[in-house]
Amino acid sequence: MAALLPSAPVLQFTFKGKLGSCRLAPFSLHDKKRTRFQYKPFFVKAMCACSSSSKSQKKQVWIWTEKKEVMTAAVERGWSTFIFQPDFRQLADEWSSIALLSPLFIEDGGIFDGEHIKVANIFEISSPEELEKLQLLTEQVENVVVNLLDWQVIPAENIVAAIQGTQRTVFAISKTSSEAQIFFEALEQGLGGVVLKTGDVEAIFELKDYLDRRNNEGSFLELTKSTITNIQMVGMGDRVCVDLCSLMKPGEGLLVGSFARGLFLVHSECLESNYISSRPFRVNAGPVHAYVAVPGGKTSYLSELKAGKEVLIVDQNGKQRTAIIGRVKIETRPLILVEAKTDQDCQTSYSILLQNAETVALISSSGGRHQHTAIPVTSLKLGDEILLRVQGGARHTGIEIQEFIVEK
Structure with missing residues (x-):
């Protein structure tokens, strides 16, 4: 499990949707016949969610990064909930002096809030047996972060199928925006969230743009x-x-x-x-x-x-x-x-x-x-x-x- 835990802070942020108790940064960091065709007409303390318009499904994104510019880009867009390892509490304090943050911390294979209440479990999944353990999880924690060690589309689909009907929000670690999009779209329903592991600001922009488009699905333009x-x-x-x-x-x-x-x-x-x-x-x-x-x-x-x-x-x-x-x-x-x-x-x-x-x-x-x-x-x-x-x-x-x- 040590290989899964980040050596750098993770950022969680929110897109459009009904919000929970998240806090946002209050400022920016820097026949010629006349023819006619007729027809008839999830969510825990300090975590924010976005809504999928096509499925009315709440989606979440966390970002795993060690790059301050990635954090800056996120905060400038109003995304301000961060997750840190215990060794990075000083960094959490430093970033909190720049913007109003809601820090969460990775400890003992889980993610905890400032009051040491567990808000997520962490799993590695590389076999059907490990997937079954996820299905049999009885601990009342609403979030699960999974690491698909040999990433491919089919395991993502298996996870979506396995968690149907449960109240858990499952996040998958993604290395690129494209991978994250696949997780969001697996079997149409998609996972409830992703952890985007990146030091590239462009990946933030790409995923944000994708989710904005997704959230516009089903909305209306004035004609x-x-x-x-x-x-x-x-x-x-x-x-x-x-x-x-x-x-x-x-x-x-x-x-x-x-x-x-x-x-x-x-x-x-x-x-x-x-x-x-x-x-x-x-x-x-x-x-x-x-x-x-x-x-x-x-x-x-x-x-x-x-x-x-x-x-x-x-x-x-x-x-x-x-x-x-x-x-x-x-x-x-x-x-x-x-x-x-x-x-x-x-x-x-x-x-x-x-x-x-x-x-x-x-x-x-x-x-x-x-x-x-x-x-x-x-x-x-x-x-x-x-x-x-x-x-x-x-x-x-x-x-x-x-x-x-x-x-x-």
């Missing part, structure tokens, strides 16, 4: 009703089909637009038609110059997308989720320009170019003639009402910024 004001055939261009590693349902698609200030909800090819078989993994999204919404409130050019990157899937109610790109196809096809305006701002025009094909559709707004309907671009009429995501137009590397900008 605005807009009215079609112009439809025009414009000739040939290079358009992008985005094929995802996830299946989409009726009403779902990608947010795409010529300007970041207004993104149109472009429907997936999940609906059956007379022209082609359903491809529920695909969105025929538009030409290479167009913006597409990606996680973190950012945009990307369609031309920048590639296998392994992520985009936001959004439905007609604004509910969002993240999907991984499996393939991108760029081909030359005839394009159609669609422009729209909102009732709130009749002076601003929003536009998108799309392939002029019956399988490419925009989603109508609730209350229009085509309520909850995907309207093929070949059937669009002036005055049709479609859904739009209105946001800030100025962007730098896909990030919204505040500056004067004119686009037309």
Whole structure:
């Protein structure tokens, strides 16, 4: 067990969710026929938890580090519960003089709070027999930290299966942010927490970014009703089909637009038609110059997308989720320009170019003639009402910024 116990402090921090009695740092350290597709619409003293939106499951992260810059990066983001070995009580005092901390300590194979109440057990697991010991644990401690000595995906899945129905939160020690993500996603449910063993600040940023995206799963974006004001055939261009590693349902698609200030909800090819078989993994999204919404409130050019990157899937109610790109196809096809305006701002025009094909559709707004309907671009009429995501137009590397900008 000595090999498992850290020779440096461990930091625990919290993401979005219902908090317990944690204390946060109070300051920062430094047919040309009109076609329509219709569809219906854990937790102990001094520990903080975050909530998984997809499973309503509370997630926790502890960080094992000996690097002060890692601690600094964490505290600057409001993460302030630390765990120390007894030999590092002086360091705990030093860091507590910088920010308001809630220190916990590793002693005798467990983790204890300042009142010497055990808050977690520690286990090494490298065999089914050791996993069984975890299942048979009767001590009433709500947290268990496990070290998978020969890390791989299957043991993580076995642990998730073994602890289903129990009230314990199991943490797995991870050496990278990618490993931590696997533990959070094993058998979809995932472990309740990870211990990220790192001296790399970037690993902190990566895992934070991942959990922020995870917490946004199922949250809603505001979509605005807009009215079609112009439809025009414009000739040939290079358009992008985005094929995802996830299946989409009726009403779902990608947010795409010529300007970041207004993104149109472009429907997936999940609906059956007379022209082609359903491809529920695909969105025929538009030409290479167009913006597409990606996680973190950012945009990307369609031309920048590639296998392994992520985009936001959004439905007609604004509910969002993240999907991984499996393939991108760029081909030359005839394009159609669609422009729209909102009732709130009749002076601003929003536009998108799309392939002029019956399988490419925009989603109508609730209350229009085509309520909850995907309207093929070949059937669009002036005055049709479609859904739009209105946001800030100025962007730098896909990030919204505040500056004067004119686009037309």
